[in-house]
Amino acid sequence: MSELFVVVGLKAKAGKEDELRQDLSVLVEPSRREDGNIRYDLFEDQDEPDRFVFVENWASPEARTKHHEHGPHIQHFHANGVSNVERTEFAHTLKRVV
Secondary structure (H helix, E strand, C coil), X not given: CXXXXXEEEEEECCCCHHHHXXXXXXXXXXXXXXXXXXXXXXXXXCCCXXXXXXXXXXXXXXXXXXXXXXXHHHHHHHHCHHHHEEEEEEEXXXXXXX
């Protein structure tokens, strides 16, 4: 197994910043409790509060895939909260160099 790092940036729709902040915040604790999760943090841009960034660290790509495709809290977000997202600004899967 190889560790996996993921960084995802989301921009809220105009006027939907508070709703998206809440939608994303409720994903954190259940995600942290999932098997294979090492780190799952949500950040807000200090200068642009309509931008949110997830920093994730998983024990394996399979653990992240299970989270993203089968986690009930993630599925709920995709069915409901994603309507407050204007766009995904970036989604990077990273591997540690050093």
